[in-house]
Amino acid sequence: MPIRELPDFLINQIAAGEVVERPASVVKELVENALDAGSDQIIIDVTDGGRTMISIIDNGSGMSREDLLKSVKRHATSKLPADDLSNINFMGFRGEALPSIASVSDMIIDTYNGLDSNGWSLDCNTMTIKPSAWEQGTRIRVLNLFAKTPARLKFLRTDRAEMMSVVEVVKRLAMARPDVGFTLNNRWRFPRGQSLSERIISVMGDEVQNRMLELNDTSNSNGELSLRGFISEPTYRRASSIDQYLFVNNRPVKDKVLVGALRAAYMDVMHAREFPLCALYLNLDSKSVDVNVSPAKTEVHFLEPNRVRGFIIRTLRDKLSQTMVNFENNQQPQSYQSDNHSEHSSFLMDFKNNFPSVHASKPAFFETLNTPVLGEISVSENVEIDRPLGRVIGQYGKKYIIAESDQGLVIIDQHAAHERIVYEQLRSHTIKVQPLLTPIVVNLKPEQVAAVLEVKDELKTSGLVLDQFGDTSIAIFEKPADWDLDWTKLLGDISDEVLVNGHSSQLHEKLHLKFANYACHHSVRAGQKLDYAQMDALLRDIETTERAGQCNHGRPVYKIIKMSDLDSMFERI
Ligand code: ADP
Ligand code: MG
Numbered sequence: 001m002p003i004r005e006l007p008d009f010l011i012n013q014i015a016a017g018e019v020v021e022r023p024a025s026v027v028k029e030l031v032e033n034a035l036d037a038g039s040d041q042i043i044i045d046v047t048d049g050g051r052t053m054i055s056i057i058d059n060g061s062g063m064s065r066e067d068l069l070k071s072v073k074r075h076a077t078s079k080l081p082a083d084d085l086s087n088i089n090f091m092g093f094r095g096e097a098l099p100s101i102a103s104v105s106d107m108i109i110d111t112y113n114g115l116d117s118n119g120w121s122l123d124c125n126t127m128t129i130k131p132s133a134w135e136q137g138t139r140i141r142v143l144n145l146f147a148k149t150p151a152r153l154k155f156l157r158t159d160r161a162e163m164m165s166v167v168e169v170v171k172r173l174a175m176a177r178p179d180v181g182f183t184l185n186n187r188w189r190f191p192r193g194q195s196l197s198e199r200i201i202s203v204m205g206d207e208v209q210n211r212m213l214e215l216n217d218t219s220n221s222n223g224e225l226s227l228r229g230f231i232s233e234p235t236y237r238r239a240s241s242i243d244q245y246l247f248v249n250n251r252p253v254k255d256k257v258l259v260g261a262l263r264a265a266y267m268d269v270m271h272a273r274e275f276p277l278c279a280l281y282l283n284l285d286s287k288s289v290d291v292n293v294s295p296a297k298t299e300v301h302f303l304e305p306n307r308v309r310g311f312i313i314r315t316l317r318d319k320l321s322q323t324m325v326n327f328e329n330n331q332q333p334q335s336y337q338s339d340n341h342s343e344h345s346s347f348l349m350d351f352k353n354n355f356p357s358v359h360a361s362k363p364a365f366f367e368t369l370n371t372p373v374l375g376e377i378s379v380s381e382n383v384e385i386d387r388p389l390g391r392v393i394g395q396y397g398k399k400y401i402i403a404e405s406d407q408g409l410v411i412i413d414q415h416a417a418h419e420r421i422v423y424e425q426l427r428s429h430t431i432k433v434q435p436l437l438t439p440i441v442v443n444l445k446p447e448q449v450a451a452v453l454e455v456k457d458e459l460k461t462s463g464l465v466l467d468q469f470g471d472t473s474i475a476i477f478e479k480p481a482d483w484d485l486d487w488t489k490l491l492g493d494i495s496d497e498v499l500v501n502g503h504s505s506q507l508h509e510k511l512h513l514k515f516a517n518y519a520c521h522h523s524v525r526a527g528q529k530l531d532y533a534q535m536d537a538l539l540r541d542i543e544t545t546e547r548a549g550q551c552n553h554g555r556p557v558y559k560i561i562k563m564s565d566l567d568s569m570f571e572r573i
Pocket of ligand 2: 095
C-alpha cells in the first residue's frame with residue numbers, strides 16, 4: 001500500500017484520542033485555557049454528563065479575530081514565545097486542545113479582546129467567522145461530543161458518572177487557584193478571592209474545619225524544594241484518596257512519588273487502608289521536573305524523585321509530630337524530689353516501694369504489669385492534678401481509664417495508649433532490653449538464617465540481639481523486656497520480608513510495620529482489669545511519649561471533656 005499523508009481532520013481525531021478522553025478532559029482543557037487567559041471568574045455548564053453540551057465562559061483576555069482563527073489550528077499556541085519547553089508557566093502549551101476537541105464535536109467560540117471594535121464568533125465545523133455581540137472574555141460551547149466518533153461514544157459511562165468526573169476536575173482546578181471564582185452548573189460554587197483555607201472548606205466540606213493542620217511554606221536546606229498547604233490530623237481521614245489534592249508548581253497532579261510520600265509520612269499514625277486529606281503544593285525549579293509526560297498531564301517526572309520524596313516525608317512528619325500532643329519536658333514530677341539522702345527521701349523510698357510507680361521515672365508501666373494487683377488503694381490525693389493527663393479516678397468497662405486534670409475529665413483508651421507507647425519505644429529505640437541467661441534458639445531454613453543476619457543491626461535497634469547458631473538456626477541473646485512472642489514466626493516473617501524486598505529503604509518501613517503489629521498484639525488488651533498503680537503508670541508514660549494523641553492506627557488515645565462541656569450537658573449554663 002502506498003504511503004499517504006493523513007488529512008488534518010484525521011490527524012486531529014487521532015490526537016483527540018489522547019487529549020480528549022471524556023467530557024471531564026474537555027472541561028479540564030477549556031478551564032485551563034481560561035486560567036491561562038488570566039480569568040478570575042469561570043462559569044461552567046454541563047448537560048447530560050457533557051454529552052450534549054459543555055459551556056465554559058471566562059472573563060479573561062479574549063482573542064483577536066486573527067488569533068481566534070489560529071487557535072483551532074494544530075500546534076498553534078500563544079504560550080511558548082521563547083521556544084523553550086523547559087520553561088512553562090502556563091497550564092497548557094501543546095496547542096492541541098482546541099483543534100482536537102473541534103474534531104470530535106460541534107464547537108462554537110465567542111470571544112472579545114476589548115481592543116477591536118467588536119467581538120467574533122467562530123463555528124469550527126464550517127470555519128465560518130462572523131462579528132458577535134460578545135462583550136468580555138471568551139465562551140466556548142462544545143456540542144454533541146463524540147457524535148462524529150461513535151466508537152468513542154460507546155466508551156462513555158453513565159451521565160452521572162461522567163458528571164462526577166467533571167466535578168472532580170473542577171474541584172482540583174479550584175484548589176489550584178483559590179483566588180479564581182468557579183461555578184459549575186450553578187450548583188458547585190467556589191467564590192472568587194478565597195484564601196486557601198476557605199477554598200478547602202468550600203471544596204472538601206464544612207466538616208474539615210479545625211481538622212486540618214497548616215503547613216507554612218517550608219523549604220529544604222538549599223531552598224530548591226518548597227512545600228506548603230494543609231494536611232489532616234491523623235484522627236481525621238477518608239476511606240479513599242478523594243480528598244487528596246496534590247500540586248506540582250501549581251498544576252494538579254496524581255503523581256506516585258507524592259502519593260507514596262504522603263502515605264509514608266502517615267505510616268506510623270494511620271492504617272494503610274485509610275487516607276489522610278490534604279491540599280499540598282510542591283514547588284521546585286521547572287528544570288528539576290518534567291511536566292510534559294502525558295497530554296493529560298497528571299503525572300510528572302522528577303529528576304531526583306528520592307530527594308523529593310525524602311523532603312516531603314520529613315516535612316510532613318515534622319508537622320505531624322509537632323502538633324500531636326507531646327508533653328515531653330512539659331511537666332516533671334515536682335513533689336517528693338530531694339537532692340540529698342535526707343530522712344525525707346528515705347521515707348520516699350518506702351513510699352515508692354509500696355506504690356511502685358506512682359512517681360517513678362520511666363519505664364514504669366511495664367514494671368507494674370509484673371507486680372501483683374494491690375487492691376483498693378487511695379493514693380490519688382498524692383498525685384498532682386496538674387499533670388497533663390491528671391490523676392486516675394478509675395477504670396470503666398475494663399477498657400477506659402478515667403482521670404481528672406486541670407483541663408477537664410480525661411478518658412483514655414487503655415489499649416490504644418499502650419500500643420502507642422510500645423510502638424514509640426520501638427521507633428525511638430528506647431525499648432527496654434532483657435538479656436537472656438539461656439539464649440532462645442530458633443530453627444529456620446538456611447536462606448532464612450542468611451536473610452535474618454542481613455538485618456541483624458536493624459533488629460538490634462529494636463531490642464532484638466541475635467546471631468547465627470549453626471547453618472539452620474539463630475540464637476536470640478537479648479529481647480525486648482516483657483515480650484514473649486512466637487520467635488520462630490517473627491523471624492520467619494522478617495526473613496520473608498528481606499527475601500522479597502532486599503535490603504532497601506522499603507524494608508526498613510516494612511520491619512517497622514511488622515514490629516507495630518507485634519506491638520499491637522502484645523498491648524494491654526481492652527477488657528483487662530488494671531490496678532491503680534498500673535493505670536497511673538500508663539498515664540505518666542503517655543505523657544512522655546511522642547505523638548501520644550493517636551495509636552499507630554490513627555485512633556485517638558484519649559479525649560478530654562471540659563468542665564464547661566459537662567456543664568452545658570447538664571444545662572447548668
Ligand atoms: P494551548 O493551550 O496548549 O496553547 P489550545 O489548543 O488549548 O492550546 O489553545 C490554543 C490557543 O488558543 C491558546 O494558546 C490561546 O492563545 C488561545 N485560547 C484558547 N482558549 C482561550 C481563552 N479561553 N481565552 C483566550 N485565549 C484562548
Ligand atoms: Mg490549552
